[in-house]
Amino acid sequence: MKKDTVYEVRTYSSTSISKLSKKLLKHVLIVTIGLGMLYPLLWLFSSSFKPNTEIFQSNSFFPQTFTLDNYKQGWSGLSGVTFGKFFANSFFIVAMCIIGNVIACSMAAFAFARLKFALRKMWFAIMLITMMLPFHVTIIPQYIIFNSLELVNTYVPLILPKFLAVESFFIFLIVQFIRSIPGELDEAVKIDGCGPFKLYIYLIMPLALPALVTTTIFTFIWTWNDFFGQLLYISEINLYTVALGLRMFLDAMGQNSWGALFAMSILSLVPLFAIFIFFQRYLIEGIATGGLKG
Amino acid sequence: MNKLKQAWRNNWVGYLFLSPWLIGVLTLSAIPMLASLYLSFTSYDMFTPPKFIGLDNYATMFQDAKWRDSLRVTSMYVFLGVPLQLIFALAIALFLNRGISGLKFYRAIYYVPSLFGGSVAIALLWRQLFGSKGLVNSFLTTLGFETKNWIASPDTALYTLIVLMIWQFGSPMVIFLAGLKQVPIELYEASKIDGASKWKQFSRVTLPLITPVVFFNLVMQIIGAFQAFTSAYIISGGSGGPLNSTLFYTLYLYQKGFTHFQMGYASAMAWFLLLFIACATAILFITSKKWVYYQE
Numbered sequence: 153m154k155k156d157t158v159y160e161v162r163t164y165s166s167t168s169i170s171k172l173s174k175k176l177l178k179h180v181l182i183v184t185i186g187l188g189m190l191y192p193l194l195w196l197f198s199s200s201f202k203p204n205t206e207i208f209q210s211n212s213f214f215p216q217t218f219t220l221d222n223y224k225q226g227w228s229g230l231s232g233v234t235f236g237k238f239f240a241n242s243f244f245i246v247a248m249c250i251i252g253n254v255i256a257c258s259m260a261a262f263a264f265a266r267l268k269f270a271l272r273k274m275w276f277a278i279m280l281i282t283m284m285l286p287f288h289v290t291i292i293p294q295y296i297i298f299n300s301l302e303l304v305n306t307y308v309p310l311i312l313p314k315f316l317a318v319e320s321f322f323i324f325l326i327v328q329f330i331r332s333i334p335g336e337l338d339e340a341v342k343i344d345g346c347g348p349f350k351l352y353i354y355l356i357m358p359l360a361l362p363a364l365v366t367t368t369i370f371t372f373i374w375t376w377n378d379f380f381g382q383l384l385y386i387s388e389i390n391l392y393t394v395a396l397g398l399r400m401f402l403d404a405m406g407q408n409s410w411g412a413l414f415a416m417s418i419l420s421l422v423p424l425f426a427i428f429i430f431f432q433r434y435l436i437e438g439i440a441t442g443g444l445k446g
Numbered sequence: 447m448n449k450l451k452q453a454w455r456n457n458w459v460g461y462l463f464l465s466p467w468l469i470g471v472l473t474l475s476a477i478p479m480l481a482s483l484y485l486s487f488t489s490y491d492m493f494t495p496p497k498f499i500g501l502d503n504y505a506t507m508f509q510d511a512k513w514r515d516s517l518r519v520t521s522m523y524v525f526l527g528v529p530l531q532l533i534f535a536l537a538i539a540l541f542l543n544r545g546i547s548g549l550k551f552y553r554a555i556y557y558v559p560s561l562f563g564g565s566v567a568i569a570l571l572w573r574q575l576f577g578s579k580g581l582v583n584s585f586l587t588t589l590g591f592e593t594k595n596w597i598a599s600p601d602t603a604l605y606t607l608i609v610l611m612i613w614q615f616g617s618p619m620v621i622f623l624a625g626l627k628q629v630p631i632e633l634y635e636a637s638k639i640d641g642a643s644k645w646k647q648f649s650r651v652t653l654p655l656i657t658p659v660v661f662f663n664l665v666m667q668i669i670g671a672f673q674a675f676t677s678a679y680i681i682s683g684g685s686g687g688p689l690n691s692t693l694f695y696t697l698y699l700y701q702k703g704f705t706h707f708q709m710g711y712a713s714a715m716a717w718f719l720l721l722f723i724a725c726a727t728a729i730l731f732i733t734s735k736k737w738v739y740y741q742e
Contacts, residue, residue: 178546185538186555189613193562195581196571208579260467269460270453279467282475286673286723288699288716292485292709293478296492316470323467348459377564379676380696384704395566399680402570410574417567424561432554435561439617440624 200414207410223419226412229397230404233389235416238397242376243423245310245393249375250368252314253322257367258360260317261326262352266338283320295384309385310378314371322367325438329363330356366438369431376423394420486714491707503714513715515690516698517722519604523694524671527608532663535615539622540648553623560616568610569680573597576606597681600689607677607692618663625659626652657738665730672723675700695719 199207200222202215227235263269264276298309317323333356341355357364379395386396398420401413428435461468486503488496507513538556542549562568575581576596583593596602633651642650653660678686678694686693686701695715703712 175546178541179548182541182546182552186552189559190555192571192575192581193558256466256470259463263460263463267460267463269457269464272460275464275468278471282471284669284727285475285479286669286716286720288673288696289482289713289720290475290478292703292713292716293481294474295704296481296709297473297478299492313470313474315466316474317467318470318474320467348463352463373561377566377676379566379679380700383679384700398566398570402573402680403683413570417570420565420567421562424565428554428558428561436553436557436620439620 196414197418200411200418202411204409204411207414222411222415225409226401226416226419230400231389233392235394235397235419237390238392238394239419241391242393242395245307246372246375248307248311249314250371252311253317253319253367253371254364256315256317257319257322258326258357258364259352260323261330261360262356264323265327265330266351266356267348279320279323282318283324291384298385304385305388305391306385307391310375310381319371319374322371325366326360326363328441329360333359362434362437365431366434369427369434370438372427373424482713482716485710486717488710489708490710490713492709493707496710499710503711504718506711507714507718512690512693512698516686516693516695519686519691519693520672520695522604523608523611523674524668527611528664528667528671530608531612531615531667532618532660534612535619535663536622536660538615539619539626540652542619543623543626553620556619557616560614563610563614564676566676566680569677572606572610572677573681598688600687600691603682603688603691607674607681610677611671611674618667621663622656622659625656629655654739658740661730661734661738665727668726668730669723672696672719672726 195213198213198215201218201220203217203219203221206216229235229237260279264272264279294309295304298304303309313319337355337359338351341351346354377395379399382393382396383399386392389400392400394416398413398416401409401416405413485496487498487500489499489502490496542552542556546552559568577583578593578595578598580596582596586593594602596606629652633655634647637647637651673696674694675696678692678697679700682688682692682697684697684701686697696719699712699715699719702708702715
């Protein structure tokens with residue numbers, strides 16, 4: 153960071169007008185590209201406040217008649233189930249998945265990073281391989297298993313895998329983090345007579361908090377955006393999530409209710425946007441260091 | 447007996463902590479993998495017991511025109527989309543990298559599409575954007591160009607999905623930026639003194655030093671792109687149409703397995719995909735020795 157500033161100062165000292173205008177041009181270009189990229193999102197937002205007739209008729213970006221009808225109509229949902237229900241369902245699944253991932257992945261990561269046991273290296277290698285495995289080779293038997301246990305149309309198939317640390321990206325992420333915690337701390341705690349359980353709960357977990365936050369955030373994003381799993385296992389409308397609700401909207405409403413669809417789309421993005429606003433640092437660092445896909 | 451006791455004493459804590467993952471790997475990964483390998487040699491509809499048919503599923507697959515379409519469409523999506531996305535990500539990262547104020551803000555803005563991109567909401571938006579009355583067309587009309595229904599034409603539908611992938615260039619860009627930060631400034635200064643042009647600086651200094659990051663991005667994005675599903679499902683309404691032009695491999699697998707209940711055939715498809723991805727990754731790893739440059 154420091155180096156960058158030094159570099160800038162140097163360029164400024166040899167500033168000529170053409171250099172300054174070059175800099176300005178750079179900013180203008182970056183902002184233009186950025187606006188171009190975000191334009192569809194902004195348009196979605198603005199259209200969600202337009203009456204249906206206006207969305208495709210007028211070319212103006214801002215609503216000429218501002219209305220909240222789309223939100224009212226969308227929120228009332230379909231077949232007597234409101235979007236509120238879909239949101240509650242999605243939040244429930246997300247919360248359970250976060251709990252599962254944080255507990256199970258941190259336990260496995262602690263074992264890999266700090267405990268000695270037979271075949272540790274082999275298991276670690278297997279864990280790395282499962283990170284790369286396309287989920288399709290397991291999805292069919294998994295479905296058959298859950299179906300034979302009569303767990304289709306429950307949230308168990310969506311939540312249970314997290315309690316069994318199936319998303320091994322997070323194990324890897326937490327392992328990397330725990331390894332950066334100096335071992336002398338462990339020794340000190342051990343001398344005080346603490347066993348591995350206390351070591352895990354009172355020392356490693358608090359120190360690994362940033363990695364756990366990253367796990368939480370990405371579990372939130374991935375679970376919220378998940379569509380395949382929910383499509384596969386959930387077909388009862390009472391159990392629908394936001395993603396499934398949106399899909400159903402699209403199928404049921406047709407061309408004349410784009411407004412309501414847009415309004416609910418915007419609402420479905422709000423939780424993600426909130427995460428982005430509040431946890432930006434963790435998000436960016438999680439991607440930059442762990443290679444987590446956003 | 448004593449030995450066993452000893453082994454238990456040395457290992458039980460480790461395995462206790464590992465147990466959720468171990469159970470998961472066994473019941474949700476290892477056993478299902480073997481099961482799907484077995485199923486791929488059977489005909490199975492979930493209601494009657496699987497019937498062993500040897501390699502028939504695989505033979506049928508290679509004859510299946512729709513399967514070939516899905517493989518072609520997916521390969522196009524992966525091998526055209528990923529490089530384009532990465533070139534874009536790298537270009538913007540280079541642009542943002544040196545001496546620009548407000549870097550954090552710009553980086554955040556460019557990252558937003560990556561965050562939202564995988565959602566159903568964005569797929570819905572895309573369907574509208576490129577539809578006959580969509581934003582893209584109204585833009586083209588204003589500029590006086592011809593319009594068309596991009597989603598409904600077989601020769602353009604896939605490109606709308608590729609554009610959607612490129613649009614999400616933010617997360618590889620963030621990784622590129624992290625990599626570019628590691629390139630020592632002294633090297634730029636030195637090459638400047640030697641009179642290297644901007645392009646030479648990029649091709650001789652920057653690019654070689656960030657090849658590990660390029661490689662990492664390439665592997666991750668390729669593996670991810672092979673598994674894309676949501677966008678194609680929503681944009682084509684689950685059909686993969688028009689004329690199979692958006693029939694992603696995963697979408698066809700879903701149709702075969704879970705709407706036609708040809709679970710044996712779908713398992714064979716899954717194993718083919720696994721081998722295909724494994725080959726693609728292996729080729730990348732092998733060639734990487736020639737072009738990826740590791741310091742130290």
